[in-house]
Amino acid sequence: DTGVSQDPRHKITKRGQNVTFRCDPISEHNRLYWYRQTLGQGPEFLTYFQNEAQLEKSRLLSDRFSAERPKGSFSTLEIQRTEQGDSAMYLCASSSRLAGGYFTDTQYFGPGTRLTVL
């Protein structure tokens, strides 16, 4: 088990460009989450997948943001027409409900993708 991986780790782009990030969850984890974190703040929820279904989207996720998880494995997060306010760390987490377990999952985070919009 290699943990959650994210690619790229760093991305510098110019305002107005599109960017796409990839997340590979822990194998066999059926739930995948995207968060955004800015300096001095905790992560803020963006969206959540169970298998390939996108079950929840935050109001933070504007129309310029789209996320997919086509085969229930890896996920992509695309930001169109980037703005300077999109500069942040984009974190992916995955989880799997424990057998016989609790009413929530434990989420494990990947290393993040740091986006800088110039």
Next chain:
Amino acid sequence: QKEVEQNSGPLSVPEGAIASLNCTYSDRVSQSFFWYRQYSGKSPELIMSIYSNGDKEDGRFTAQLNKASQYVSLLIRDSQPSDSATYLCAVDTGRRALTFGSGTRLQVQP
């Protein structure tokens, strides 16, 4: 009022002391509580989870939960300089998404 509140710190403790980190939450239906550690420039790393009132111990770490007071804390015994990091409190209200506090920065002085 923020949903999850933490003192931003920094909390400074000498090496070997007990560090006490506190968190309050506003949503009474919150079911699960997590503490993550985050080193500068890195992603959050899970330390503890707690679901029931009382204490839960794991090595040098003890999480405490009081649902009546809507309060969760993390104690770190025998603090080490390597414990210096930001500690994030996260709450699950049953929506799957975690709601995080802004974190408390801990500094352990050698």
